[in-house]
Amino acid sequence: MIPAHPLPAQAARWQALWRDAIRDPRELLSLLGLGLDAARVSAPAAAAFPLRVPRGFAARMRHGDRHDPLLRQVLPLVEEERVTPGFSSDAVGDAAARAGRGLLHKYQGRALLVATGSCAVHCRYCFRRHFPYGEETAAADGWRESLDYLAAHPEIDEVLLSGGDPLSLSTAKLAELTTGLARLPQVRRLRLHTRLPVVLPERVDNALLDWLSSLPWPVAIVLHANHANELDASVATACTRLRGTGAQLLNQSVLLRGVNDDIDALADLSTRLFEIGVLPYYLHQLDRVSGTAHFEVDDARARALWSGLHRRLPGYLLPRLVRETAGEPGKSDL
Numbered sequence: 001m002i003p004a005h006p007l008p009a010q011a012a013r014w015q016a017l018w019r020d021a022i023r024d025p026r027e028l029l030s031l032l033g034l035g036l037d038a039a040r041v042s043a044p045a046a047a048a049f050p051l052r053v054p055r056g057f058a059a060r061m062r063h064g065d066r067h068d069p070l071l072r073q074v075l076p077l078v079e080e081e082r083v084t085p086g087f088s089s090d091a092v093g094d095a096a097a098r099a100g101r102g103l104l105h106k107y108q109g110r111a112l113l114v115a116t117g118s119c120a121v122h123c124r125y126c127f128r129r130h131f132p133y134g135e136e137t138a139a140a141d142g143w144r145e146s147l148d149y150l151a152a153h154p155e156i157d158e159v160l161l162s163g164g165d166p167l168s169l170s171t172a173k174l175a176e177l178t179t180g181l182a183r184l185p186q187v188r189r190l191r192l193h194t195r196l197p198v199v200l201p202e203r204v205d206n207a208l209l210d211w212l213s214s215l216p217w218p219v220a221i222v223l224h225a226n227h228a229n230e231l232d233a234s235v236a237t238a239c240t241r242l243r244g245t246g247a248q249l250l251n252q253s254v255l256l257r258g259v260n261d262d263i264d265a266l267a268d269l270s271t272r273l274f275e276i277g278v279l280p281y282y283l284h285q286l287d288r289v290s291g292t293a294h295f296e297v298d299d300a301r302a303r304a305l306w307s308g309l310h311r312r313l314p315g316y317l318l319p320r321l322v323r324e325t326a327g328e329p330g331k332s333d334l
Contacts, residue, residue: 014202018120018168022053025076032071033064040066045080045291049129052122057199060229069227069259073123079294080124089130091287093326101145102138107330110158113138113146113177115166121199125254125295127287128164139173147180150187158189167196171207178215190217193252195224198231201238212245219247223278226253226260228268236276243277250281253319255302256295263308270309270317280319285334287324303334 022028025041028051053074062068099105102114115138117131138146150156159181166174181187196203212219221242225231239249251273253260260266270280283306286296297305306321322331 014200014205017054017056017200017202020055021120022055022058023051025051028053028058028071028075031058032061032068034066037066040075040077042076042078042080045076045078045124049076049122049124049126049291051076052119054120054200056201056234057121057230060232062229067258069265070229072258073125073226073256074121076124077294080291082293083290084293087288087290087293089290091289091326092127092324094128094131096326098136100149101140102136103146103149105149105153105156109156110160111146111150111153111156112160112162113143113166114163115139115161115174115177116164116169118168119163119165120168120196120203123195125256125286125289125292127289129289129291139169139177143177143180146177147184150181150184154186157186158191159187160191160193162193165194165196166192167194167203167208171205171211175211178211182216188217189220190215191220191222193222193224197221197238197242198223198225198235201234204238204241209241209245212242212247219245221247221249222281223249223251224253225251225269225273226256227265228272231269231272231276239276239278249278251278251319252282252284253280254284254286254295255297255305255321256286257297258295261297261301261305263305263312266305266309267312270313270319274317280317282331283319283321285321285323299334306334 025046026038029035029037051074057070061070094104097104097106099111104112104114106112114131114136117137150159178190243249253269255261260269266283273280285299285302286292302321309318321334323334324331
């Protein structure tokens with residue numbers, strides 16, 4: 001394990017830790033004792049989709065292990081330069097579902113707000129790595145366009161916040177949205193899709209908890225962890241604090257070659273999630289986004305892994321194995 005980067009006590013807030021993220025692949029490899037592996041790094045991939053890793057997340061990587069499952073998720077490799085048939089810039093049909101600035105309406109009764117393009121970590125398999133965030137951010141203009149659309153569609157009773165990562169916004173900006181949503185009588189549920197409590201658990205501060213506790217609807221927080229090694233004591237503490245607001249905590253992961261494509265890794269992930277108060281929800285097959293083909297696990301292997309999990313784990317620890325297909329009315333079970 002590499003040592004966490006020290007910060008003065010007065011600066012140890014999530015915003016300071018965010019700014020102090022590792023951005024240079026060579027620095028990350030050097031910290032891990034892998035400086036000679038720099039030849040594996042793709043300069044074009046790093047330029048197109050820059051490395052960003054909080055130091056606390058890097059501290060959970062195994063020193064000297066070039067195959068570390070957390071490192072593989074964030075390091076821009078030369079394999080990303082490969083052009084692979086069937087992989088595109090919009091694998092899940094976000095463009096066709098656009099219903100306003102930063103607002104996607106794919107599924108009946110639900111609308112998703114792409115709250116921001118910012119994330120604390122840049123995952124190399126990200127299905128929105130090519131998304132046009134510059135012109136598609138729902139938080140712009142005080143959420144006005146999104147709120148107007150929702151008001152005109154009373155059949156939408158659940159609002160999803162995604163991104164980027166919605167918790168990269170200030171709590172005040174999030175409260176601006178929920179104040180507007182509270183004026184819409186049809187809204188019955190709020191869902192947050194976020195990786196920050198996993199990669200930057202310091203984001204779960206008192207202001208965020210106060211905001212969550214004040215919301216008038218049931219709240220589901222869908223976390224994103226792919227490997228048990230991501231879930232250290234700091235993440236467990238963040239999850240305990242989130243559950244204290246009354247929110248339901250779920251996890252969705254992505255099946256990734258070289259990260260979690262074996263039964264032991266998947267079983268350990270589900271078991272560890274339950275230990276920290278999070279229920280496994282989805283195990284996604286990879287969204288076929290350009291630059292991510294080296295992560296793909298074929299469907300036959302995916303089904304075999306899930307069957308092995310089914311034999312090993314109780315039902316409440318078994319995530320649904322799913323794929324998102326553009327134009328379909330929901331996730332498809334595999």
